[in-house]
Amino acid sequence: MKEETAIHVENLTKMFGDFTAVNAISFDVKKGEIFGFLGANGAGKTTAMKMLIGILTPTSGNADVAGFNVNTQPESIKKSIGYMSQKFALYDDLTVKENITFFGGIYGLTRKQINEKRYQLVEELELQEIVNELVSSLPLGWKQKIAFSVALLHNPKIVFLDEPTGGVDPITRRQFWELIYKAANKGTTIFVTTHYMDEAEYCDSVSIMVNGKIEALDTPKKLKEQFNAESMNDVFLKLARG
Amino acid sequence: MSISVQNISKSFKNKTALSDISFEVKEGELFGLIGPDGAGKTTLFRILTTLLIPNKGEATIANFDIIKDYKSIRNNVGYMPGRFSLYQDLTVEENLEFFATIFGTTIEENYDLIKDIYVQIEPFKKRRAGKLSGGMKQKLALSCALIHKPKVLFLDEPTTGVDPVSRKEFWEMLKRLQTKGITILVSTPYMDEAALCDRIALIQDGKILEIDTPREIVKHYPKTIYNVKAANMYLLIESLNIYKHKYSVYPFGEFVHYTDSRTNFNPEDLKLYLKTKNLKNISIEITQATIEDTFMELAK
Numbered sequence: 447m448k449e450e451t452a453i454h455v456e457n458l459t460k461m462f463g464d465f466t467a468v469n470a471i472s473f474d475v476k477k478g479e480i481f482g483f484l485g486a487n488g489a490g491k492t493t494a495m496k497m498l499i500g501i502l503t504p505t506s507g508n509a510d511v512a513g514f515n516v517n518t519q520p521e522s523i524k525k526s527i528g529y530m531s532q533k534f535a536l537y538d539d540l541t542v543k544e545n546i547t548f549f550g551g552i553y554g555l556t557r558k559q560i561n562e563k564r565y566q567l568v569e570e571l572e573l574q575e576i577v578n579e580l581v582s583s584l585p586l587g588w589k590q591k592i593a594f595s596v597a598l599l600h601n602p603k604i605v606f607l608d609e610p611t612g613g614v615d616p617i618t619r620r621q622f623w624e625l626i627y628k629a630a631n632k633g634t635t636i637f638v639t640t641h642y643m644d645e646a647e648y649c650d651s652v653s654i655m656v657n658g659k660i661e662a663l664d665t666p667k668k669l670k671e672q673f674n675a676e677s678m679n680d681v682f683l684k685l686a687r688g
Numbered sequence: 689m690s691i692s693v694q695n696i697s698k699s700f701k702n703k704t705a706l707s708d709i710s711f712e713v714k715e716g717e718l719f720g721l722i723g724p725d726g727a728g729k730t731t732l733f734r735i736l737t738t739l740l741i742p743n744k745g746e747a748t749i750a751n752f753d754i755i756k757d758y759k760s761i762r763n764n765v766g767y768m769p770g771r772f773s774l775y776q777d778l779t780v781e782e783n784l785e786f787f788a789t790i791f792g793t794t795i796e797e798n799y800d801l802i803k804d805i806y807v808q809i810e811p812f813k814k815r816r817a818g819k820l821s822g823g824m825k826q827k828l829a830l831s832c833a834l835i836h837k838p839k840v841l842f843l844d845e846p847t848t849g850v851d852p853v854s855r856k857e858f859w860e861m862l863k864r865l866q867t868k869g870i871t872i873l874v875s876t877p878y879m880d881e882a883a884l885c886d887r888i889a890l891i892q893d894g895k896i897l898e899i900d901t902p903r904e905i906v907k908h909y910p911k912t913i914y915n916v917k918a919a920n921m922y923l924l925i926e927s928l929n930i931y932k933h934k935y936s937v938y939p940f941g942e943f944v945h946y947t948d949s950r951t952n953f954n955p956e957d958l959k960l961y962l963k964t965k966n967l968k969n970i971s972i973e974i975t976q977a978t979i980e981d982t983f984m985e986l987a988k
Contacts, residue, residue, distance in 0.1 A: 615877075623939060641852065683856065
């Protein structure tokens with residue numbers, strides 16, 4: 447695998463019985479790229495993502511994630527990536543501080559490293575007032591911003607974000623994307639799914655999955671040219687309507 | 689008036705969920721409640737569907753009082769909660785039959801109303817509801833909410849987490865229901881859906897920020913918005929954020945929406961400044977405000 451490729455996927459396939467959820471998909475994600483992984487509900491995005499983060503074994507095909515093979519080294523993948531989704535982000539009945547300590551421990555950081563990271567994170571996100579509050583008492587937007595930072599605690603090479611901004615208010619949604627840009631600018635590869643088509647425009651590359659296959663993959667600009675569309679929303683409607 | 693809400697407030701312990709909410713929805717109107725998670729939308733729906741009692745204020749639905757006439761309201765409204773709440777271990781058909789029976793009617797009697805929606809899931813009528821895909825669950829839930837031919841339909845975030853194609857189809861279904869005379873109150877966190885409503889209320893932190901038609905709401909935007917674009921998006925946002933004359937800087941797809949704090953703003957000044965930040969391919973053009981711009985300005 448080349449140095450500059452963060453994710454390399456080749457004919458990755460997953461079948462459940464005789465249903466093909468992911469049908470021989472292939473693509474590359476470059477290091478430091480923001481890669482938008484789009485598709486209709488039920489197109490196979492979540493199944494594909496589960497294979498890439500090492501928690502679901504492919505039926506056939508192959509993928510290298512952060513230099514590790516999904517078939518033979520899923521445990522090494524888990525250590526090299528960060529993950530957050532709307533459903534799984536932080537523990538509601540722990541405080542912000544406890545969450546940071548807990549996830550730092552899970553990711554194998556030393557107590558000293560955890561303390562340093564926590565200090566840094568509190569400064570950056572201005573969490574001084576809420577660091578000892580239970581996560582359940584925080585607005586969704588705050589939770590998601592903290593969860594993203596927690597997913598970055600162990601300096602992962604790649605972060606997987608599964609609909610991180612669903613239901614978040616428009617201002618916080620934009621602040622969240624500024625955090626994404628910042629991380630990508632520092633060289634972290636971002637793999638993100640979203641149903642907000644304006645967010646698809648923020649990505650360097652966008653793939654669109656339809657019925658288990660990747661039907662389009664390019665920069666937002668080229669996709670719009672290719673489909674003669676005004677916006678990514680139009681591209682999506684033209685492709686996924688079928 | 690189909691829905692009339694006057695000065696409704698609701699608190700949980702020391703947390704205010706709704707403060708002094710008032711609005712009216714006309715018969716046959718498609719009214720949108722637009723706001724993010726935690727704005728109070730679900731609390732308001734639960735009060736209007738008689739599942740929760742407000743601390744203050746009054747409301748009527750189809751001329752029935754939410755406290756005194758709660759039983760009549762329950763017979764006259766359809767409610768689709770945000771969380772899927774049909775019986776997972778009943779089949780599609782059994783769920784629909786169950787709801788019809790509870791309301792003392794039959795599927796046949798009101799089939800006309802749900803036909804459009806139900807035909808799409810009918811091939812799966814023997815499947816358990818828990819085994820349906822997200823889009824199909826949504827269609828079944830809507831069918832169940834309609835089976836007793838309600839006068840008013842309450843839809844709490846029916847499209848959250850739903851992809852753009854299914855969202856578009858769902859709104860087309862709502863438009864068709866509206867032509868059958870049903871009043872619809874729908875909530876959504878997607879600002880682009882606001883444009884599809886007759887009138888909307890923007891809501892945040894339990895307060896209504898503004899109520900009007902989508903067209904009027906964007907007209908009220910107080911400033912000139914510029915679409916700014918450059919080769920490096922991250923650097924562009926960073927540079928605009930530290931520009932001393934900026935009023936607001938919000939990424940909007942491939943552009944940044946920029947407003948300036950000066951009244952005599954000249955885009956050329958900004959261009960010069962951005963050039964000093966080593967930005968390339970800079971373009972600055974006037975653009976129209978969207979509902980999202982208005983929302984962010986009001987919510988600031």
